[in-house]
Amino acid sequence: MPDKHDFEILKADWNKLVEKLNVQFDSELDLQGIIFLIGVQELGRGAQKFSKDEKQDLMHIATCKLLSYYGLYELRGIDQQGWPVWELVKKMPPLSLKEQDILLKNCVIEYFRDEGIYEI
Numbered sequence: 001m002p003d004k005h006d007f008e009i010l011k012a013d014w015n016k017l018v019e020k021l022n023v024q025f026d027s028e029l030d031l032q033g034i035i036f037l038i039g040v041q042e043l044g045r046g047a048q049k050f051s052k053d054e055k056q057d058l059m060h061i062a063t064c065k066l067l068s069y070y071g072l073y074e075l076r077g078i079d080q081q082g083w084p085v086w087e088l089v090k091k092m093p094p095l096s097l098k099e100q101d102i103l104l105k106n107c108v109i110e111y112f113r114d115e116g117i118y119e120i
Helices: 004-025 031-043 052-070 097-114
Strands: 073-078 084-088
Touching: 004 031, 004 097, 031 052, 031 097, 052 073, 052 084, 052 097
Parallel strands: none
Antiparallel strands: 073 084
């Protein structure tokens, strides 16, 4: 587990990112909303109307992309409809809900840094 200093850095970076996204999208985004945005970005089709199933698929795409930073998923290609196909290559160790939240927030911050979308 990260130490208290790491938590403070994560919290500061997370708050800065959320603030930037909330201004850009004129919304109050939480972790799930940001994961959805990452899914839309990864699909690469821009903003559009998505069905309930497609929204779930977008969340899955984003989660796979984020967990790929820890070597848990690998991109295998694109399906016939143009959607990314991810494969689980390593099981995630058991984590508490708080640990899962921290892991995903770290991945989200890393995603935005890697993609050059926001300087955090």
